Amino acid sequence: xxxxxxxxxxxxxxxxxxxxxxxxxxxxxxxxxxxxxxxxxxxxxxxxxxxxxxxxxxxxxxxxxxxxxxxxxxxxxxxxxxxxxxxxxxxxxxxxxxxxxxxxxxxxxxxxxxxxxxxxxxx
Amino acid sequence: xxxxxxxxxxxxxxxxxxxxxxxxxxxxxxxxxxxxxxxxxxxxxxxxxxxxxxxxxxxxxxxxxxxxxxxxxxxxxxxxxxxxxxxxxxxxxxxxxxxxxxxxxxxxxxxxxxxxxxxxxxxxxxxxxxxxxxxxxxxxxxxxxxxxxxxxxxxxxxxxxxxxxxxxxxxxxxxxxxxxxxxxxxxxxxxxxxxxxxxxxxxxxxxxxxxxxxxxxxxxxxxxxxxxxxxxxxxxxxxxxxxxxxxxxxxxxxxxxxxxxxxxxxxxxxxxxxxxxxxxxxxxxxxxxxxxxxxxxxxxxxxxxxxxxxxxxxxxxxxxxxxxxxxxxxxxxxxxxxxxxxxxxxxxxxxxxxxxxxxxxxxxxxxxxxxxxxxxxxxxxxxxxxxxxxxxxxxxxxxxxxxxxxxxxxxxxxxxxxxxxxxxxxxxxxxxxxxxxxxxxxxxxxxxxxxxxxxxxxxxxxxxxxxxxxxxxxxxxxxxxxxxxxxxxxxxxxxxxxxxxxxxxxxxxxxxxxxxxxxxxxxxxxxxxxxxxxxxxxxxxxxxxxxxxxxxxxxxxxxxxxxxxxxxxxxxxxxxxxxxxxxxxxxxxxxxxxxxxxxxxxxxxxxxxxxxxxxxxxxxxxxx
Numbered sequence: 001x002x003x004x005x006x007x008x009x010x011x012x013x014x015x016x017x018x019x020x021x022x023x024x025x026x027x028x029x030x031x032x033x034x035x036x037x038x039x040x041x042x043x044x045x046x047x048x049x050x051x052x053x054x055x056x057x058x059x060x061x062x063x064x065x066x067x068x069x070x071x072x073x074x075x076x077x078x079x080x081x082x083x084x085x086x087x088x089x090x091x092x093x094x095x096x097x098x099x100x101x102x103x104x105x106x107x108x109x110x111x112x113x114x115x116x117x118x119x120x121x122x123x
Numbered sequence: 124x125x126x127x128x129x130x131x132x133x134x135x136x137x138x139x140x141x142x143x144x145x146x147x148x149x150x151x152x153x154x155x156x157x158x159x160x161x162x163x164x165x166x167x168x169x170x171x172x173x174x175x176x177x178x179x180x181x182x183x184x185x186x187x188x189x190x191x192x193x194x195x196x197x198x199x200x201x202x203x204x205x206x207x208x209x210x211x212x213x214x215x216x217x218x219x220x221x222x223x224x225x226x227x228x229x230x231x232x233x234x235x236x237x238x239x240x241x242x243x244x245x246x247x248x249x250x251x252x253x254x255x256x257x258x259x260x261x262x263x264x265x266x267x268x269x270x271x272x273x274x275x276x277x278x279x280x281x282x283x284x285x286x287x288x289x290x291x292x293x294x295x296x297x298x299x300x301x302x303x304x305x306x307x308x309x310x311x312x313x314x315x316x317x318x319x320x321x322x323x324x325x326x327x328x329x330x331x332x333x334x335x336x337x338x339x340x341x342x343x344x345x346x347x348x349x350x351x352x353x354x355x356x357x358x359x360x361x362x363x364x365x366x367x368x369x370x371x372x373x374x375x376x377x378x379x380x381x382x383x384x385x386x387x388x389x390x391x392x393x394x395x396x397x398x399x400x401x402x403x404x405x406x407x408x409x410x411x412x413x414x415x416x417x418x419x420x421x422x423x424x425x426x427x428x429x430x431x432x433x434x435x436x437x438x439x440x441x442x443x444x445x446x447x448x449x450x451x452x453x454x455x456x457x458x459x460x461x462x463x464x465x466x467x468x469x470x471x472x473x474x475x476x477x478x479x480x481x482x483x484x485x486x487x488x489x490x491x492x493x494x495x496x497x498x499x500x501x502x503x504x505x506x507x508x509x510x511x512x513x514x515x516x517x518x519x520x521x522x523x524x525x526x527x528x529x530x531x532x533x534x535x536x537x538x539x540x541x542x543x544x545x546x547x548x549x550x551x552x553x554x555x556x557x558x559x560x561x562x563x564x565x566x567x568x569x570x571x572x573x574x575x576x577x578x579x580x581x582x583x584x585x586x587x588x589x590x591x592x593x594x595x596x597x598x599x600x601x602x603x604x605x606x607x608x609x610x611x612x613x614x615x616x617x618x619x620x621x622x623x624x625x626x627x628x629x630x631x632x633x634x635x636x637x638x639x640x641x642x643x644x645x646x647x648x649x650x651x652x653x654x655x656x657x658x659x660x661x662x663x664x665x666x667x668x669x670x671x672x673x674x675x676x677x678x679x680x681x682x683x684x685x686x687x688x689x690x691x692x693x694x695x696x697x698x699x700x701x702x703x704x705x706x707x708x709x710x711x712x713x714x715x716x717x718x719x720x721x722x723x724x725x726x727x728x729x730x731x732x733x734x735x736x737x738x739x740x741x742x743x744x745x746x747x
Binding site (some may be wrong): 008012015016017019020023054083084098103104105106108 | 178201204205206208209211212213215216217219220342384452685
């Protein structure tokens, strides 16, 4: 099964979303801040990254830019997650290098659709 | 706090409550879930339910910050919305997982209710806006109707399985009833004694009680008595269940407050029907009560908004009248009362700002009280002036009479204001009042952002001009007001004056008192004219701007009575004009208030503002 790296600083959200994804059959890895997210990508190479944009240490925007600037990491698809529903957030996320974007609260079927789409494209 | 701030704050409180309400329901449903064995026996599900509860409680707390928002708290709102979106995602997520895990129908229903409340919350959260882009925040009427609607259009999804308390000391018959009810999907609570029944009724507030009559210690009748004397318990319907086959017993129970009566052994179909009927009746009563509470809340809000400038009675009548809130512009005949403190500008220059406000507050508080007593609408406070309307928003046939009586009562109340001023170490004041009757345009005047109920038109301006003709303690009324009065008016001299915008000269009537049913008379100044010993001469300058251009006159003072001076002029003086008395150290003002009937050039000047210099000059001349 594909492996998803979930980068999320909120413990409850991490617990909830990871369990829901596991139930759908995904392997889920967790990171609690941006730097840890990048480090884990380097060590375990997940199939996809779910990236919360408001993170401590290194925020999601920065993480996305670094990932896409790195030759070895740029192929890992990133879905940005934000609880801000600003009209330009989507644009910003895509500009930062994210492959897709979704808003919180998460609508699981919608998010799964995006995950499957990205994994299908890369496989 | 300004009216607008008050409205905004009320809007925020309203929004906060409407956001907190579904979260409160979520929390309540989690409690119900935790009571279910299917949940409490699974540590994983129990933990997830608790996480939902924790998220709901956290959000309710986060929402408290709304009350401190201002119209430009956009950043704070954006942050709050961000945090709330994160947290409500937990409710949805854990709810979905529970739904997948749980095979119990009752639990599934609770979880679906939680999901429903979460969607309700999310909808409201996205709609919540601050300030000017949302009309509801600036328009109290819209806000009121919004909260009205929430009271009336209830969320039917909120309907839950009813809870029934079964009271019987006999274990097997209690079990039997409980089983029957559970099969019908009711939530059943059991009590084995009358005392326990009352205890549970107070704590759990079930929707219905099935009460056995024959029990040791406290029997069914006694329980009914207690319920009847307790307002909170009285709302819960009680169906009596008894083996006693007598009609008299049934009647006694109904008399004692039971809503229905069933005989043992209980027929299942009959039980079902009776319970449904009782619950339905209670549902309607609860709804009515909620609606009334909502209505009360809205009325309190209206009272708060309008209470400042309408009398209690008018607010009540607006509330009673279905169309009362449509305060659009319309032509109305009203009597306008304008009052202000004579010589206030000079007075305010002598006082510090704090004293000035204190003095105005003493004055406005007393005057507003009088105006409300005569059911006038305080339309505006302008500086030291008060504009009062009689006849809008609601008209009555005695509008004019009440206005005249109100003017007299206001003059009488100045005595109390001055007593308080003396106590507060403030100067005494005198007020002049102008009255006029005629058509005005009344309605909500202003822009969308700031509007108020008010009157505009030629007749309003005219009232101001009449008022400027008065001296302290005086009331002057236009011919239209005198003509419209149906009560007896005690009038003094008529003074003919030429007013800007009135064309020909107008005869203003000085009002000294008003007849029944008001029966108010102003104390008359005693005419004790003291003749001057030395000739004293004053140079007067006509005050520019009000009626004609400035012009100078020289007069001789012949006699004095208090603030009034009888003078002889070398040429005719215009009536009711303000003059400054020149050549003294501080500004001194007077008004030409009367003309002698005997001599063409003899007038009465009433001093409106004096100085110690002028006072000592007069003192010398009269040798007081």
